[in-house]
Amino acid sequence: MTKPTWRTTFDSLLTAAMAGLIVWLGWTMYGGATEPPPVARLEIPTEPVTVEGAYLRGDRSAPVAAVVYVDYACSACRMFERDTLPVLLRDYVDTGRLLLAVRPFPLPYRGGAAIDEAALTRCAGRHGKFWEAHDTLFANAGASGLDQIEAVGAAAGLETDALAACIPDERDHVRRTVEEARALGVSGTPAFLIGQLDSTGRVTVQVAHQGVSRGSQWFIDLLCENDEEVVEFWCDSGSGYLRFGCCLPHLD
Numbered sequence: 001m002t003k004p005t006w007r008t009t010f011d012s013l014l015t016a017a018m019a020g021l022i023v024w025l026g027w028t029m030y031g032g033a034t035e036p037p038p039v040a041r042l043e044i045p046t047e048p049v050t051v052e053g054a055y056l057r058g059d060r061s062a063p064v065a066a067v068v069y070v071d072y073a074c075s076a077c078r079m080f081e082r083d084t085l086p087v088l089l090r091d092y093v094d095t096g097r098l099l100l101a102v103r104p105f106p107l108p109y110r111g112g113a114a115i116d117e118a119a120l121t122r123c124a125g126r127h128g129k130f131w132e133a134h135d136t137l138f139a140n141a142g143a144s145g146l147d148q149i150e151a152v153g154a155a156a157g158l159e160t161d162a163l164a165a166c167i168p169d170e171r172d173h174v175r176r177t178v179e180e181a182r183a184l185g186v187s188g189t190p191a192f193l194i195g196q197l198d199s200t201g202r203v204t205v206q207v208a209h210q211g212v213s214r215g216s217q218w219f220i221d222l223l224c225e226n227d228e229e230v231v232e233f234w235c236d237s238g239s240g241y242l243r244f245g246c247c248l249p250h251l252d
Contacts, residue, residue, distance in 0.1 A: 042193075042210045043185050048202040049193055053177075054101035055121075055130045058093040064223065065197035066098060069105035069181055071189040072117045072137040076212045080190050080219075081138050087216035098223070099197055102134065105181050105189050106174060116145055118177075119170035120152055123163050129156035186210070194222060 051065055070077040092098035104121055106114030117137055124133035136155040140148055149167075153160040184193070188210050195205040207222050 042187075042191055042208040044208045045184050045193065045205050048195075048198075048204050049184065051099065051101040051197070051201045051203060054103045055125060055134070056099060056101055057089070057131070058099040059096045060099060060197075060201070061199075062096055062099040062197060064098050065101055065195065065203045066223075067101045067103065067193040067203060069103050069186050069189055069191040071105055071107045071110070071114060072134075073110060073114065073141050074107065074189045077190045078138055078141065079214070080212045081135075083214055084212065084216045084219050088219060092223070101203075103177055103181065104174065105178060105186060105191070107189060108178075113145060115171055115174050116167050117148065118174040119167045120149060120163060122170040122173060123166035124152055124156050124158060126166070127156065127158055129158060132156040192219075192222065 049067060051060075051067060054067060068080075070080075088098065088100070093100050104118035106118045108114075121130055121133040121137065124130055132155045133152045136152045137148060140151045143151065146164075149160050149163050152158070153163055181191075185208070190212060191210045192208070193203065193205045194207040194209075195203045197203050209222055212218070
């Protein structure tokens with residue numbers, strides 16, 4: 001047996017120390033975390049954005065809109081759909097306080113599969129079945145393209161051959177949507193642009209955010225972020241301040 005030299009002993013100690021440091025850093029940064037690591041900061045656009053061309057849920061006369069960008073294989077997007085969206089629909093969208101505008105945003109690293117998923121939702125949307133496709137793709141994340149088409153067809157009551165033939169026609173539109181989102185600074189999903197909605201469908205963005213947390217309170221907190229000018233502008237009902245969907249009492 002070869003006797004260890006001081007060099008091999010030193011290398012072994014150094015390797016063990018580095019491994020311990022990596023484990024410690026990982027635990028410090030993410031150990032016990034209740035939410036995904038943060039993503040790149042999303043800046044507030046300098047110009048209003050539009051809800052035209054997005055898929056809408058809620059009343060177009062709502063005072064506030066949230067433009068949401070999603071990718072159908074994104075685990076954080078599924079968390080939003082599962083944990084946050086039901087509360088928003090019940091308390092804000094269905095009560096006329098918030099318009100939800102969804103835009104598929106295929107993540108670039110996923111390539112053509114992500115583009116085809118977004119195109120598939122548009123194909124279903126031609127028949128008024130976007131939301132059926134949207135929900136089905138999240139439920140079948142990771143399935144093959146053919147399996148997804150068949151699942152969407154079954155959920156939406158549409159012919160799978162027609163859906164498959166439609167996908168190439170929608171790819172260019174999806175790519176344009178991605179480029180428009182990138183121009184706004186969107187780089188990951190889910191991403192949210194929240195602000196005052198006017199009668200023409202334009203949104204003056206006051207809050208821009210990428211990423212999610214567990215539950216729904218984090219999104220409600222986003223809805224409540226704004227400046228005093230916006231609060232005063234919306235205080236015309238006499239019943240309280242309307243702060244991004246949060247009804248607050250007058251502070252007399």
